[in-house]
Amino acid sequence: MKDELIDRLEQLAGRFERMRLEEYLRFIMDKKRFMAVSFLSGVMRGLGSAVGFSLLGAVMIVILQHIVEINIPLIGDFLAEVVKIVQNRIE
Numbered sequence: 001m002k003d004e005l006i007d008r009l010e011q012l013a014g015r016f017e018r019m020r021l022e023e024y025l026r027f028i029m030d031k032k033r034f035m036a037v038s039f040l041s042g043v044m045r046g047l048g049s050a051v052g053f054s055l056l057g058a059v060m061i062v063i064l065q066h067i068v069e070i071n072i073p074l075i076g077d078f079l080a081e082v083v084k085i086v087q088n089r090i091e
Helices: 002-019 021-029 031-070 073-090
Strands: none
Touching: 002 021, 021 031, 031 073
């Protein structure tokens, strides 16, 4: 029973070492570093969202302009109006 317990504790100690638990705890305890990393990750996440949304919006406008050029009866008229509104807001 005692040997099993010792073996189990050694396995747990090995797992903690592999998980770098000590390094993670030091990181969390260092408030300045933790806040700096959190701030930078938030800024990068926001920047990525803004750039991604801008690119997606630009691609959608190009696709809508091509649909308007094809001149599909009901959809074309509606999309032509949407594209005009968007272009007026941009200019």
